[in-house]
Amino acid sequence: MAVRVQTQDFDLTMEISALRANTPKVGAVVSFIGTVRDLNEGEHVAEMELEHYPGMTEKALETIVVQAKSRWDIFDALVIHRVGPLKPLEQIVLVAVTSAHRGEAFDACEFIIDYLKTEAPFWKKEQTPTGARWVDARVSDDEAIAKWAQR
């Protein structure tokens, strides 16, 4: 179980290799990567800045990963989230989960990214042609959380 908040980019292949290294019991690896879009709410995004709450952000991510581990039979999970200035096409976040079978890994991976989006203190500020703006939280993100309570 590892969480990292960093300014530098990450490499999916390297991270997955490290997660699976010397662990032949792994039969499934599910990963999610979030990337910067050039269009949001109808406006062109030239760049975004990601702010976080050092200390609390890492703790919140660890709590989410621990919850996923207690809910599903998974072996390991990795969360990497970048902060600082990011441009369209760049990678923002990686969630990767290993398990014996795919079902548990798919569910745990989706759970982690859904909770990350509503519980982990990160904030996006976009640069658009009409100026800088803070991104508003989405109702659909709260709905994504609600579905996990019902399952």
Add this chain to the structure above:
Amino acid sequence: MQIQLRFFASVREALGTAQESLELPANVTTAGQVRDYLRSRGGAWSETLAEGRSLRIACNQQMAEPSTPVTEGCELAFFPPVTGG
């Protein structure tokens, strides 16, 4: 009681400060009461911390409720709903 305040993202920008130490009056004992107390400073404080504004509060780096008690030396943070991922 003395506490540490932290502000993030749009809240930090609107208030023009990221952190401060604050000596609380004896009758201010919960996170929600600290928000009310700061609002009484007027100007950007009353606007940014207005009751209708959607704000999250963390106490000692854990998500908190308005009813969460504040304790000597605790770190109380105010920020907008999160938008990572």
